[in-house]
Amino acid sequence: MSKPEFVVELGFIEQAPAWKLRSKFFPSKVGGYPAWLALKDLPTTEELFCRRCKNPLVFLCQLYAPFHHKEECFHRTVFVFVCRDPDCCQDNDASNIRVFRCQLPRNNDYYPPEPAKEVEADSHTPGAEDFNNLCKVCGALGLKMCGGCKVARYCSKTHQAFDWKAGHKTECKDPGSVGQKSTVSKFLFPEFEVELEPEEVEAGREKSxxxxxxxxxxxxxxxxxxxxxxxxxxxxxxxxxxxxxxxxKQFQKFRTRIKDYPDQVVRYDRGHDPLWVSSQNKPTDIPPCPHCNQPRQFEFQVMPQLLVHLKVDNTGRSIDWGTVLVYSCPDSCQTSRPYVEEVAFKQDYSPISSVMRNN
Incomplete structure (x- = not known):
């Protein structure tokens, strides 16, 4: 009997109530605040800064991707963050993107061994806000406190100024009205659930x-x-x-492969080759895992179709990508910190493909 072909999982955008996308339900999602997996020892403020402009990144997406053969990876989520400044978005350069993985065993400090019932009541707990002060704007660690109300927390002066203009200027006068989250956060991307489905074999057939x-x-x-x-x-x-x-030809292979599922926003194909958008600018020097020194492997890619849902256009200036590839430790090795930074690689279209994409 021939060995079954590995099935690629495709991610599609779905509408879902906000409560279903909270940490206790281990969601795969796009936008909104990150649904942190480990609820303590979150990535530091510096780790969530853009390498180019040094301003805070915005949460892009997360995929729940456990390793079923490893007890310490019974729960496992990979988080992707990106800079919203279009000037930081350069061709074939992922300096404006950062990736973190987090994993927990079945028996851990935050969640019961059995899955929680999907009901709205008490869905907010446990959450990272139970253990940390979180930034009202982005949901990351909020180590800075508003000097006026002494309640609002922020990851940076940048987000404090953003929230002041967005409405905190008014609510600051009444500390009792200050919530943990910004009521108007145009900084965040629209929030959706990501549903993963297997790619049909026929759709993935290689063309001659x-x-x-x-x-x-x-x-x-x-x-x-x-x-x-x-x-x-x-x-x-x-x-x-x-x-x-x-x-x-590489770009046409890309178009041919996705044409039966044009709305896919993620392709999960751990340990295999990505679906390239160009034969140019492929990675040749992905650094190994700094903790176990094994070569990192491709895990999943964020597709260009996601940009349609993010509402990022700004008078002709926008963040953009052909595809964002995520490379991670093949063993998802355990470290002393729950959030481990992995590697993002950004591949953009070749010039002729860009012409065709705009036609």
């Missing part, structure tokens, strides 16, 4: 080189004007000739 090139040429020609002059025909021929380059 001839099929890829034929589909790519048809794609290029599909955008031509109905009435062409010689210049139009020359332009089209140039595009078809460019399609013979490996980078263009």
């Amino acid at each position: 080189e001839a099929e890829v090139m034929r589909e790519y040429e048809e794609l290029l020609r599909s955008g031509r004007p109905s009435h062409q002059d010689e210049d139009d025909e020359d332009t089209e021929n140039d595009l078809v000739n460019m399609a013979s380059k490996e980078t263009d």
